[in-house]
Amino acid sequence: MAGTASRLHRSENRWALAFVAAPVIGYLLFTLYPVCFAVYASLTNWNGLGVMRFVGLDNYVKLLSDANFLESLYNTFFYMIGIPIGLGMSLALAVAMNRKIVGLTAFRTIYYVPVISSLAAIAILWQWAYNGDFGLVNQALALVGIDGPNWLASTVWAKPAIILMAIWKGLGYSMILYLAAIQSVPRSLYEAAQLDGANGWQRFRTITLPMVRPVTFFLVVTNVIGGAQIFTEINIMTPSGGPEYSTASAVWHIWRQAFRYQQMGYATAMAIVLGLLILIITLIQFSLNRRNSFAID
Amino acid sequence: MSLTTAQSRDPLNTKTRGLASPGRKAPGRTPMSRTTSTRIGDWLVFTLLSAGAIVMVAPLVWMVSTSLKTKTEVFALPPVWIPEVPQWDTYVRMWQDSSILTGFQNSFIVAATVTVLGTITCSMAAFAIAKMRLPFSNLIFVGLLTGIMIPYPTLMIPQFVMFSRIGWVDTLLPLIVPAIFGNILVIFFLRQYLENVPNSIIEAAKIDGASFWQIFWRLIFPIIRPAVAAQFILWFMAIWNDYLAPILYLNTPGRQTLQVVIANMNVQYATQRDYPLIMGASFIALLPILAIFLIFQRQIIESVALSGTKG
Incomplete structure (x- = not known):
């Protein structure tokens, strides 16, 4: 009897292993092996084709004083200014949409359309919309008497222009998550607060905001991870990295070093630094989140 | 019959119902x-x-x-x-002057192959991890999850070198092959969904002598189909809209995906100031996804809300 059971278990084990085989093999081949390879390649001087000449930590020393790489890192983090702005706006939208008004489904759809749209197409559209003379943005500004700059050609305005576009594109996504979170807040909490005489702002601050905290955390973490890898809009809207490299992002810089200048070893070192930065920032966010939730409890 | 109980007991469904009709909330509020x-x-x-x-x-x-x-x-x-x-006429010129048509074909080949095969591998893996006696189940799952923490830009150079050594550059294979081995986020989501399926129905099928393949294909897959469908659409859209991986690999215009084609048109036709053509091509590129979205908007928005609040 026991023998049959264990034979059945062994057969189940084999089936189960066969069922997870694909992702495990995929992980080993396309994630683990490339990571190990990247670590080694980052220690070499290599053009991608010829021999890999081992140079120790030279690449890592070099990138610390690489003005373009540091600039691109700075730009990448600068773009993240848009994250809190976008989240604030989408939370406001979600609160607004939690009311009983006509056309809510239509609004939800409209605000979500940019999210599903191809980023390449959107970047092309906004590149044209930011045209100094004939672009939609400056034409709209002209209606209120503002003479807009030539956005993408200006060292001052190019980065804000990209941030603005990113907010426009991402608004709907955060809004949907916030809306779902707000709708799952027990109605009784608001009613109790109302009985206690709390006004709208107080109810928002003491009920809504803490209740949507997990969503805020999720959005901040994923937006930072995604923002750290910003590439498409940079490469399409400012193909040469913008005026004086002012829009170049880290991934764009890495991509160019690797695939334009064949500095594969050096680019890999930069890619590893970027990966580590993302990991460290994410871990810091998780530990801050844990500490703050204790404070609330 | 047991399937319906599994679904009605599913907390996911109750949670999304509110979102489907945001205007019809507030039952406690009287007209007064x-x-x-x-x-x-x-x-x-x-x-x-x-x-x-x-x-x-x-x-x-x-x-x-x-x-x-x-x-x-x-x-x-x-x-x-x-x-x-x-x-x-802009739209007529577009098909003649450029690689839009092949771009469409290539994007469709990549997105369809990856999502069809990928969701099957993901569903099987999620089933094994959630419901089967799998040795080192947790180790395998957590191990796979570490993959999320490594951003694509860190992997792209070594992957490119791998694929260029076997001569896959300028083909669609580097975009398809790694993805059909499965996507850990999809596995994660399907595993969550499977947690709500009672073990008893699987035990019953085993007693009836069903093989594990039959259990998966006839019993489990139909149950998780709503979750699979949601992940399928979101994944399809992500691959259709992908830009970084395709520009690494695809050089010949006829072999490029649609996003790369329109990006190249943007460069090429901007010098001729042919903005109607550029805008037309960009619009065409987002049209299929826009159509899918407008048809399935409720399901898409609900599953997005779910994956966010669950994650």
């Missing part, structure tokens, strides 16, 4: 308590949301309108919103 001030508030909110909606839509409308303008109308001041004679 809707005071004048809330009605003014509603009206104000409606106005603000409408203004916002115009900002969201205007660029897209402008894209379509530009694609139908003549080259002189494009540079007219004040701007023209409705072209005097719509230049449908």
Whole structure:
């Protein structure tokens, strides 16, 4: 009897292993092996084709004083200014949409359309919309008497222009998550607060905001991870990295070093630094989140 | 029969129901308590949301309108919103002058192959991890999850070198092959969904002598189909819209995916100031996904809300 059971278990084990085989093999081949390879390649001087000449930590020393790489890192983090702005706006939208008004489904759809749209197409559209003379943005500004700059050609305005576009594109996504979170807040909490005489702002601050905290955390973490890898809009809207490299992002810089200048070893070192930065920032966010939730409890 | 109980006990469904009809909330609120001030508030909110909606839509409308303008109308001041004679010819020229058609084909081949095969491998893996006696189940799952922490830019150079050594550069294979081995986020999501399926129905099928393949294909897959469908659509959209991986690998115009084709057209035709053509091509590139979205918008928005609040 026991023998049959264990034979059945062994057969189940084999089936189960066969069922997870694909992702495990995929992980080993396309994630683990490339990571190990990247670590080694980052220690070499290599053009991608010829021999890999081992140079120790030279690449890592070099990138610390690489003005373009540091600039691109700075730009990448600068773009993240848009994250809190976008989240604030989408939370406001979600609160607004939690009311009983006509056309809510239509609004939800409209605000979500940019999210599903191809980023390449959107970047092309906004590149044209930011045209100094004939672009939609400056034409709209002209209606209120503002003479807009030539956005993408200006060292001052190019980065804000990209941030603005990113907010426009991402608004709907955060809004949907916030809306779902707000709708799952027990109605009784608001009613109790109302009985206690709390006004709208107080109810928002003491009920809504803490209740949507997990969503805020999720959005901040994923937006930072995604923002750290910003590439498409940079490469399409400012193909040469913008005026004086002012829009170049880290991934764009890495991509160019690797695939334009064949500095594969050096680019890999930069890619590893970027990966580590993302990991460290994410871990810091998780530990801050844990500490703050204790404070609330 | 047991399947229906599994689904009705599923907390996911109850959670999304509220989102489906955001206007029909507030059962506790009686008509009496809707005071004048809330009605003014509603009206104000409606106005603000409408203004916002115009900002969201205007660029897209402008894209379509530009694609139908003549080259002189494009540079007219004040701007023209409705072209005097719509230049449908733009869309005809587009198919002739460029690789739009092959771009469509290539994007479709990549997105369809990856999502069809990928969701099957993901469903099987999720089933094994959630419901089967799998040795080192946790180790395997957590191990796979570490893959999320490594961003694509860190992997792209070594992957490129791997694929270039076996001669896959300038083919669609590097975009397809790694992805059909499965996506850990999809596995994660399906595993969550499977947690709500009672073990008893699997035990019953085992007693009836069903093989594990039959259990998976006839029993489990139909149960998790709503979750699979949601992940399928989201994954399809992500791959269709992908840009970084395709520009690494695809050099020949006829072999490029649609996003790369329109990006190249943007560079090529901007020098000729042919903005109608550029805008038309960009619009065409987002049209299929826009159509899918408009058809399945409720399901898409619900599954997005779910994956976010669960994650």
